[in-house]
Amino acid sequence: MDAITRIKQLGMPRRNNELWTFFPVNKIPNVLSADGDCRVADAPRNDEQETLDFSKEDDFAALLPIACNARKLVKTIADGENEMAMLKCNNDFGRTVLSIGKNAKASIEILDNKVMHEICAERFDINVAEGAELEIFFANPANDLPLTFRHFDIKQAAHSTVHFANVLQDEGIGRISARVELNGEGANFDYRSLNILKGTASKHQRLTILHNAPSTVSTQFVRNILDENAYASYDGQVVVGNNCSQVNSSQLVNTILLSDGPSVSVKPVLKIYHDDVECTHGNTVGELDKDQMFYLTSRGIPADKAREMLTRSFAKELFLELPEGPAKKRLMQSL
Amino acid sequence: MLSIKNLKASIEDGTQILKGINLEVKPGEVHAIMGPNGSGKSTLSKVIAGHPAYTVNDGSVTLDGKDLLSMEICDRANSGLFISTQYPTEIPGVNNVEFLQMALNSKRAYLGLEPLSDADFKKLCEEKMAMLEMDDRYRDRGVNDGFSGGEKKRNEILQMAILDPKVSFLDETDSGLDIDALRIVAHGINQIMSPEKAVILVTHYQRLLDYIKPTYVHVLRHGKIILSGGPELALKLEEQGYDWIEEN
Numbered sequence: 001m002d003a004i005t006r007i008k009q010l011g012m013p014r015r016n017n018e019l020w021t022f023f024p025v026n027k028i029p030n031v032l033s034a035d036g037d038c039r040v041a042d043a044p045r046n047d048e049q050e051t052l053d054f055s056k057e058d059d060f061a062a063l064l065p066i067a068c069n070a071r072k073l074v075k076t077i078a079d080g081e082n083e084m085a086m087l088k089c090n091n092d093f094g095r096t097v098l099s100i101g102k103n104a105k106a107s108i109e110i111l112d113n114k115v116m117h118e119i120c121a122e123r124f125d126i127n128v129a130e131g132a133e134l135e136i137f138f139a140n141p142a143n144d145l146p147l148t149f150r151h152f153d154i155k156q157a158a159h160s161t162v163h164f165a166n167v168l169q170d171e172g173i174g175r176i177s178a179r180v181e182l183n184g185e186g187a188n189f190d191y192r193s194l195n196i197l198k199g200t201a202s203k204h205q206r207l208t209i210l211h212n213a214p215s216t217v218s219t220q221f222v223r224n225i226l227d228e229n230a231y232a233s234y235d236g237q238v239v240v241g242n243n244c245s246q247v248n249s250s251q252l253v254n255t256i257l258l259s260d261g262p263s264v265s266v267k268p269v270l271k272i273y274h275d276d277v278e279c280t281h282g283n284t285v286g287e288l289d290k291d292q293m294f295y296l297t298s299r300g301i302p303a304d305k306a307r308e309m310l311t312r313s314f315a316k317e318l319f320l321e322l323p324e325g326p327a328k329k330r331l332m333q334s335l
Numbered sequence: 336m337l338s339i340k341n342l343k344a345s346i347e348d349g350t351q352i353l354k355g356i357n358l359e360v361k362p363g364e365v366h367a368i369m370g371p372n373g374s375g376k377s378t379l380s381k382v383i384a385g386h387p388a389y390t391v392n393d394g395s396v397t398l399d400g401k402d403l404l405s406m407e408i409c410d411r412a413n414s415g416l417f418i419s420t421q422y423p424t425e426i427p428g429v430n431n432v433e434f435l436q437m438a439l440n441s442k443r444a445y446l447g448l449e450p451l452s453d454a455d456f457k458k459l460c461e462e463k464m465a466m467l468e469m470d471d472r473y474r475d476r477g478v479n480d481g482f483s484g485g486e487k488k489r490n491e492i493l494q495m496a497i498l499d500p501k502v503s504f505l506d507e508t509d510s511g512l513d514i515d516a517l518r519i520v521a522h523g524i525n526q527i528m529s530p531e532k533a534v535i536l537v538t539h540y541q542r543l544l545d546y547i548k549p550t551y552v553h554v555l556r557h558g559k560i561i562l563s564g565g566p567e568l569a570l571k572l573e574e575q576g577y578d579w580i581e582e583n
Contacts, residue, residue: 290387295424295478298384299438299494300412300445309437313428313477 001055003066004038013060019177020060022233022265023204027147027173029118031064038067040119059206061149061177065123070094077104079129084325095123100160103131107326110138110150121149130157130184137327139167139334148174158184158213165319165327167334168203169196175204182209182216190219194318194331196311197230197262208237211277215246223318224255225311226262233265238272238279245276255285256314258307336362336533337416337502342394343558344382351392352378354558360502363530367544367569368537370555371577376537379555380418380504385411398502412438413445415501419491419508421537426478431490432460434478435497442498463496467523484511492523499527504535509543521546541573554580 001009012030013020031038057063071094077083079101100106110124128134136152156162168174180189195203209218224232238249255264268281288310296306315335322328337360344353352375360366370376382389383396385408396403403411426434439459440450451459464473467489479487488508495503505524509517524547528534536543544552544566552568553560554577562568562580 291424292426294384294386294408295420295426296429296434296438297408298386298412298418299434299498300409300441301434301438302409302441303407305437305441306409309429309434310426313426317428 001053002051003054003057003063006054006057007038007060007063007067008032010058010060010063019058019206019235021267022235023175024173024202029147031068031119038064040064040068040117040121059151059177059179061121061175062123062151062153062179064119064121064149065095065151068121070121070123072097075099077101077106077132080104081106083107096125098124098126100126100128100132100134102129104129105133106135108134108136109326109330110136112138112140117146119147119149121151123151124153126152126154126162128154128156128160128162131159132157133161135163135165135323135325135327137163137165137331139331140170146172148172150174150176152176152178152180154178154180154189156180156182156184156187156189159186160184161188161190163190163192163322163327165192165322165331167194167196167315167331169334171197171199171201173202175206177206178208180207180209180218181212182218183212184216185213186215186217187213188217191221192219192318192322193222194315194335195222195224195226195232196315197224197232198227199230200228201230203231204233204235206235206237209239209249211238211240211244211247211249214244216244217247218249220251220253221318222253223314224253224264225258225315226255226264227258228261230262231264232262233267235267235269236281237269240270240272240274240277240279242273244274247274247277247279249277249279251281253283254314255283256311257285257287258311336360336399337535338395338397339383340395342379342382342396343392344378344389345392346389352389352558353382355394356555356558356560358535358553358560360533360535362533364533364550365528365547366533366535367549367552368535368555368560369539369552369569369572374555375558376555377421377506378558380420380506380535380537383411383504384408384416384418409441410445412498412500413442416504417495417498417500417502418504419488419495419506421507421510423479423482423487423491425480425482427480429478430474431476431478431480432474435460435494438494439497459497463493466496466526467493468519469493485513485516488512489516489520492520492527496523496527501531502533502535503527504537506537507539508536509538509540517542518546541569544569556580 013025031040073096076099081104083106220236222234234253236251240247251268253266266283270279297303319331339356339358342353342356345351368376436456549566552564554562
């Protein structure tokens with residue numbers, strides 16, 4: 001089944017669809033036209049039709065770039081190659097297919113869309129071969145972006161590592177979704193996301209991590225710093241398959257609310273079909289630590305600067321454990 | 336210099352902790368406050384500094400004639416008040432040296448002075464760290480992050496040395512210090528002290544007062560200063576405890 005048929009079958013996202021529970025679906029313009037096409041105004045299109053079968057794809061955001069025949073960018077890092085020097089990826093409305101070869105190393109920064117469409121929707125299909133290491137990251141600047149969807153379909157072979165990190169601090173509406181398959185023994189997926197949101201920013205993340213092999217590791221570590229009327233949600237699903245022993249999975253979401261206006265929703269889902277695993281999840285919501293605020297201000301630091309110091313340290317802590325490289329450098333600089 | 340008159344303060348549930356404190360501190364003086372656990376010693380320093388957990392019900396606190404209680408917490412500090420709490424707060428992620436520089440330059444801004452350059456601050460910091468026999472490990476870590484009890488107290492005195500306050504309120508600075516560290520910290524406090532400054536020491540033991548000679552010793556009990564005297568009072572308390580005071 002092609003993507004356009006599937007998207008028409010599913011219809012536009014609704015709140016009663018568990019993939020879109022927290023998202024303001026009324027903000028998504030109808031992309032299904034009466035003539036049977038699927039179109040986003042002004043989005044660039046490709047002549048080439050995608051021939052893959054999407055009959056099992058349920059996520060509107062994953063289907064949209066393909067249903068619209070979005071422009072496609074293909075990048076391959078050959079076996080053993082080292083592209084730790086930054087590969088910048090800017091495909092506006094589009095689809096990116098990345099293949100990271102065996103034992104290769106790559107660092108990829110996704111840049112912001114320069115062209116504003118009705119919806120900016122991107123899909124990344126990423127194959128990470130055995131023993132390969134990939135860091136993929138983006139840091140959105142603090143300005144207004146339109147409605148944005150970024151979907152990642154990541155498949156990891158044995159002993160591969162992916163560090164996926166991002167900072168969101170624009171005031172638009174956005175959703176990051178990812179489906180990660182850990183298909184080979186020892187594969188490791190590490191996700192770190194920081195949302196510094198204010199105004200009416202509304203950011204949503206939906207991750208599904210499938211542990212399909214033994215001794216696979218996944219980490220989801222999210223921090224939110226929310227002010228004014230901002231809203232953030234995190235919906236993280238972990239599935240550990242049969243015969244997948246020694247799996248280690250952790251999910252932690254920490255949120256600081258800087259005022260009475262913002263809100264956050266967190267939904268952890270763990271589906272575990274094997275006994276010998278370690279899976280954890282946690283969620284904290286609070287204000288800035290009052291004792292720490294007192295300590296800094298009692299040394300003469302004005303309250304606004306003390307607040308800034310504490311939020312910055314809360315933010316930076318998220319990326320301290322990233323390996324030294326372009327991602328850590330760029331994300332730390334963005335704070 | 337520091338004048339505390341009939342200070343009464345309570346916590347959130349309405350329990351009154353301070354029940355009318357009176358204390359006059361003049362330049363060049365060292366005041367030691369002693370008293371049993373739970374008498375209100377730690378509360379006193381926090382109330383003066385403006386800790387939000389306490390409500391002032393009555394009384395006044397002035398520093399060089401300025402009403403401290405009406406000021407923001409940071410302005411109290413920048414006016415010359417320094418408090419060191421019994422359990423210094425850990426702030427992981429906020430670099431210790433950057434914090435010190437920010438604190439000093441906030442004070443300088445309050446006083447209408449230019450910020451100290453990085454080079455000048457580094458020099459000042461190195462000088463004070465040498466005085467307190469502190470090594471470079473203190474620089475790169477978060478504020479009090481992972482510090483031992485003694486390291487935290489030493490770090491507090493480093494802050495006091497750099498911020499150069501008029502009045503320092505040191506709450507059980509001697510707790511958690513081994514004999515050598517106590518000597519170094521006491522030496523640091525004596526070095527910082529001058530005829531224009533004053534220090535209020537809260538302590539349970541005479542041993543700190545062997546190094547820092549108090550001008551006055553006060554006994555705080557049930558939220559009030561119930562007895563004041565000279566250095567000999569501390570020796571008597573060390574020998575006889577507090578019960579005899581109530582008997583009198």
